[in-house]
Amino acid sequence: MTSRERVLTAMRRQEPDRPPFDLSFGFSTAWLDAFRARTGAEDPYDYFEADTRMVWPGATRLATDFSRYLGPLPPGTVVDEWGLAHVPTSSTESDHAHLEGYRHPMARLSSDTDAAEYPLPDIDADYRYEPVRAEIEALHRRGLAAMAMLECTIFERAWYLRSMERLLLDFTDGSAFATTLLDRITARRMVQAQQYARCGADVIAYGDDVGTQRGLLMSVPMWRAWLKPRLARTIAAAREVRPDVLAFYHSDGDVAAIIPDLIEIGIDILNPVQPECMDPAALKRAYGNRLSFWGTIGTQSTLPFGSPDDVRREVRSRIESVGAGGGLFLAPTHVIEPEVPLENIVAFVEAVKGGGR
Amino acid sequence: MNAESTASLIAVLRQAVLDGQAPAAAAATERALAAGVPPRTLVDGALIPAMDEAGRLFESGEFFVPELLVAARALKASQALITPLLAGSAVASAGRVAIGTVKGDMHDIGKNLVVALLQGGGFDVIDLGADVPPERFVAAVTTDRADIVGLSALLTTTMLQMRTTVQAIEQAGVRGAVKVMVGGAPVTQRFADEIGADGFADNAAAAVVLARRLMGRPA
Numbered sequence: 021m022t023s024r025e026r027v028l029t030a031m032r033r034q035e036p037d038r039p040p041f042d043l044s045f046g047f048s049t050a051w052l053d054a055f056r057a058r059t060g061a062e063d064p065y066d067y068f069e070a071d072t073r074m075v076w077p078g079a080t081r082l083a084t085d086f087s088r089y090l091g092p093l094p095p096g097t098v099v100d101e102w103g104l105a106h107v108p109t110s111s112t113e114s115d116h117a118h119l120e121g122y123r124h125p126m127a128r129l130s131s132d133t134d135a136a137e138y139p140l141p142d143i144d145a146d147y148r149y150e151p152v153r154a155e156i157e158a159l160h161r162r163g164l165a166a167m168a169m170l171e172c173t174i175f176e177r178a179w180y181l182r183s184m185e186r187l188l189l190d191f192t193d194g195s196a197f198a199t200t201l202l203d204r205i206t207a208r209r210m211v212q213a214q215q216y217a218r219c220g221a222d223v224i225a226y227g228d229d230v231g232t233q234r235g236l237l238m239s240v241p242m243w244r245a246w247l248k249p250r251l252a253r254t255i256a257a258a259r260e261v262r263p264d265v266l267a268f269y270h271s272d273g274d275v276a277a278i279i280p281d282l283i284e285i286g287i288d289i290l291n292p293v294q295p296e297c298m299d300p301a302a303l304k305r306a307y308g309n310r311l312s313f314w315g316t317i318g319t320q321s322t323l324p325f326g327s328p329d330d331v332r333r334e335v336r337s338r339i340e341s342v343g344a345g346g347g348l349f350l351a352p353t354h355v356i357e358p359e360v361p362l363e364n365i366v367a368f369v370e371a372v373k374g375g376g377r
Numbered sequence: 378m379n380a381e382s383t384a385s386l387i388a389v390l391r392q393a394v395l396d397g398q399a400p401a402a403a404a405a406t407e408r409a410l411a412a413g414v415p416p417r418t419l420v421d422g423a424l425i426p427a428m429d430e431a432g433r434l435f436e437s438g439e440f441f442v443p444e445l446l447v448a449a450r451a452l453k454a455s456q457a458l459i460t461p462l463l464a465g466s467a468v469a470s471a472g473r474v475a476i477g478t479v480k481g482d483m484h485d486i487g488k489n490l491v492v493a494l495l496q497g498g499g500f501d502v503i504d505l506g507a508d509v510p511p512e513r514f515v516a517a518v519t520t521d522r523a524d525i526v527g528l529s530a531l532l533t534t535t536m537l538q539m540r541t542t543v544q545a546i547e548q549a550g551v552r553g554a555v556k557v558m559v560g561g562a563p564v565t566q567r568f569a570d571e572i573g574a575d576g577f578a579d580n581a582a583a584a585v586v587l588a589r590r591l592m593g594r595p596a
Contacts, residue, residue, distance in 0.1 A: 048534070109508045110480050118532055121483040121508065184486055188443040189450065192397065233562050234580060238441045320563045324533045357534045 022163030023071035028222060031266050031289055031312045033346040038375040039339060040071035040165070041350040043365070044292070044315070048119075050358035058362060068369045071349075072165045075221070077143060077212070078151040084139045089125035097123070101141040104180045118355060124183040126201070135200035138181070144211035153219040160220065168221035170213060171270060174250050175228035177205050188238065191246050198246070206250040210257035217261035223268050223289070224258055226251065231273020233297040240277050248278075252285035259286065268314060272354070274298050283310050291315045292353035295322075295334075301341035304348075313342055314349040317368060323352055324359045328367035335368060339376035383414050387422040390455060394427035397447025399454040406455040416462040420499065424452060424459075428497025432582030435490075442490065445581070449493035456496075470501040472592040475517030476527035477505030478561075479542055482535035487561060490581040491527065498585045511538070511545035518546060518555045525591055527584070528574075530561040539564070540572040547573075556591040560584055 021029070021037045030036040043064055047055070052064070061067040086103035093099070096108040105123035126138060142148070156166040172180065178201055179187040190198035216224050228247065230237050255267050268289040269282055274297040279290065292315030293300050300316045317323060322334050335350060342348045350372050356365065386409040393402035409419055431448040434440035440448075474495055478488050485507040495502045503521055505513055517523045526546070530536040539559050546552050556575040559568075569577035576591055578584035 109483055110510065119481060119483070119534075185446055185489070188446055192443045192447050232442075235438055236441060238443050242441070242443060320533055357532065359534060359537070 023069075024160065024163055024165040024222060027071050027165035027349065028266075030346045030349060031223070031314075033309070033312060035346050039343050039348045039350050039372060041369065041372040042070040042072045042167075043068065043356065044319070044352040045074075045171075045355050047356045048358045051356050051360060054358075055362060064365075068365070069373075072167045072223070073159050074167050074169050074225075075152050075155050075159075076169050077148040077215075080141055080143075080145075080148065082142055084141070086125050086139075089129075089138075090123055093123065101143070102177065102181060103139070122180060124179075124181060124186075126181040127183045127186055130197065132196045132200055135197045136204070138201070138204075140204055140208060144208045144215065146215070149215040149219055152216070152221075156220045165222045166220065167223045167225050167268070168216035168219070169225050170209065170216065170254075171225060171227040173209055173226045173228050173254060174202060174205050175230060175247050178202055191238070191242055202246065202250055206253060209250075209254045213254050213258035214261045217258040217265045221265060223266040225268045225270060225291075226254065226287075227268075227270030227291070229270075229272045230278070231271045231275040231297075233273050233294070235274050236277050237273075240281075243278055244281065248281055248285065255286045276303070279303070279307055279311065283307065288312055289314050289349070292351070294318065294320070294353050296320050300338060304342045304344075308342075308345070308347055312347040312349065315351050315353045316342065316348075317350060317352050319352045319354045319357065319360065323364050323368070324357060326364065328361075328363050331364045331367040332371040335371035336376040343376070382412065383409075383418070386412055386414055387419065390419060390423040391427040391430075394424060394448055394451045394455060395430055397444060397451050399447075399451040402451040403454040403458060406458045410458065410462070416459045419455070419459055420463070424455060424497060425499050428452060428494055429585070431497070432494045432585055436580055436582040442486070445490055445493060449497065452493070452497050471499040471594065472524040472588065473501045473503065473522060474525040474527055474588055475503040475505055475514065475521055475523035476529070477509035477514065478507040478529045478531075479535055479538035480508060480510045481538060482530050482532060483507045484531035484561075485529075487531070487581065488527075488529040491529070491560065491584045494581050494585045495588060498589070500585075500588060511542040514542050515545050515549045515551070518551045519549060523555060525556045525558060525588055527588075528557065528559045530559075530564065533563045536561065536563050536568070539568075539574070543572050543574060558584065558587055558591060 026036045026040045030040050055064055080101050086099055089103055090105050093105055094107055098106045103125040107121035107123055109121050159166045213224055258265050266288045267286050268291055269287045270291040289312045293313050295316055295318045300313055316338050317334055322330050390405040393405050435445055478485050492502050492504050514526050528539045528542055543557055558576040559574045560578050566577045576587045578587045
């Protein structure tokens with residue numbers, strides 16, 4: 021089986037030759053430096069022969085000035101195309117988004133007009149998908165599966181702009197500001213999802229972190245009122261173009277409470293199924309005929325603090341309890357942090373390739 | 378003013394805070410103060426019980442982050458009217474807590490919820506913010522005279538800064554003068570014990586209970 025066949029087979033819940041795997045969403049700089057020094061290789065995905073590669077839209081031609089929304093910024097701050105300011109901290113690493121601070125450009129706005137007029141990026145523009153199409157074709161020629169990244173789909177994108185506390189207060193207050201902002205983001209996301217589908221993406225990776233490790237961040241009724249219908253529209257838009265494109269949904273934390281809703285709106289794959297707070301085997305029993313599971317190897321527990329044997333045991337146990345009949349894609353649950361030993365990643369990959377034996 | 382009307386004025390304020398109704402909480406506060414209810418009685422009888430109840434509902438899964446945020450907003454609306462009247466009075470706070478997210482870590486939503494519930498619980502809280510270096514926590518003990526230092530982290534990487542911070546407090550020779558409590562997604566009781574913290578809480582409501590215990594008070 022090629023990697024792509026393996027991914028498509030497993031995620032459509034047919035039995036593959038072995039579970040597909042990748043290395044999640046990237047690496048902290050310190051980890052990557054250590055990897056390169058020890059292996060002499062450049063790219064861990066190539067080195068370990070991961071089954072997928074991630075693709076993003078090409079660079080924007082816009083150069084929007086967000087200074088009137090952000091005010092003076094500390095040195096080293098990078099403003100992205102949405103206007104979110106990424107502020108360096110005492111331990112910022114260039115490729116590690118989890119160690120930087122944010123300055124939210126819409127935090128001080130209040131009127132519906134402000135929400136309607138804020139300059140959003142051209143993330144949906146045709147020219148940005150020309151390189152995506154070429155990249156996906158090249159991946160397919162190599163037998164790899166293409167995962168088109170639509171992360172931070174609606175909720176996270178909105179709170180990056182607004183601040184999480186302000187946005188959750190907006191939700192509670194039923195604010196027109198939040199409705200306008202979310203609708204504008206959703207409209208762009210729908211076109212973006214269609215672009216990816218047209219480019220031949222195998223999997224579209226949607227995601228909004230709505231879980232804490234003790235359950236949802238907000239109540240199920242609030243999620244249903246504000247986020248579910250907009251995510252549903254985005255998924256449906258992609259399916260209008262290509263009904264068979266796989267829909268992957270990422271949320272950290274425990275999101276068990278909304279799994280039936282996610283299935284209802286067309287999600288095929290749940291990620292990362294954080295084993296510190298969700299039970300992959302129980303979820304397989306409950307939803308395994310309708311949902312595939314991607315992730316499940318804990319970057320908060322086994323990978324940083326366990327031994328290579330612990331890692332092999334976790335892979336084996338997952339294949340036994342979740343892998344039957346397909347539906348399992350093994351991956352670290354998130355970015356590989358600096359304290360994850362290279363030996364543990366080697367053990368992870370060897371165990372997966374050996375089918376857990 | 379009779380006892381029953383005092384009780385009912387307090388109950389209205391408590392409910393307004395719990396329901397997260399800021400304008401109603403402000404109105405209830407004004408009405409109670411105008412009726413002669415002592416400000417301290419409003420704090421002890423309405424605000425602290427309301428935020429304790431909000432914390433309890435959060436812990437039991439009936440409240441979520443937005444409900445806590447609106448309760449904290451309503452609390453602030455009431456406190457804005459009450460606090461000036463308490464200034465200069467010799468009423469002791471539940472304790473002084475200096476709290477922050479440790480060096481290198483910017484995640485502050487969990488920490489902010491703990492701050493809101495501690496303030497609601499009558500603690501004097503010094504919010505040190507996020508990405509707080511060990512020496513700032515030391516200064517919170519030596520200069521700000523904190524009774525408790527609270528350390529938060531979201532990542533396994535930054536969690537290790539908690540150990541560094543506890544060591545810095547030890548090296549400054551003030552470990553005996555302060556209690557250290559820790560929390561955040563990757564933190565466990567075992568890790569708290571390993572680094573010599575005095576306590577660990579796995580959610581914001583439990584952090585208030587822990588802080589009261591560390592102050593030698595019943596939860």
